[in-house]
Amino acid sequence: MRDPHKAEEAVQETLLAALQARERFAGQASTRTWLIGILKHKVMDQFRREAREAPLDDPDALADDDIDTHACFAEDGHWHERLSDWGNPEKTLQTNQFWAVLQRCLDFLPARLARLFVLREVMEEETETICQELSITPTNLWTMLYRARMGLRQCLERSWVA
8 A cells, every 4th residue: 555554544444344244254254365355445445535535646757767668678579688587486475575675666656556556466456447446448557557567577677686
C-alpha cells in the first residue's frame, strides 16, 4: 500500500471485520485464507476511496529518462543485452530482502503505476475489475502495466541483481 500506516489500518479493519463476521465463517477454508480474502477486499476498498478522493497522477507524466525502453531494445525488437540471471525465482520470493528492494522500486514508480502493478500482479485482480474500479480501458491498463514492469525491471537490475 506504499504507506505503512495505511497498511496497518487495513489489517486492523480486516481483524475487526473478521470479528464481526466470525459466526458466518463456515470453516471451508483455513482461517489464514479467510483473513487474506478479507484483507484483499479492504485494500481494494482503500484504493477505491483514494481514487474517489484524490486525482491520480498522469500516467503519461513518466519521463522518458525514468524508464528508457528505447535503450532496452534493438531495432528488430530483441533485447540489447541478455537478461541477468536472477537465480531461483521461488527462493528469491521467500526472502525479506527481495521484498524490501521491490518495495523501494515500487516507491520510485509513479503512484498510479505502482498501484496498478500491485493490484494486477500481487493481488491478482482481474483486468475487468481493475478497469471498472479505476475507470480505464484494458488497453490503457496494459500500457501502464508495461511501463510499470519496465521500470521495476530496470530498478531491480540496479538494486537487486547487481
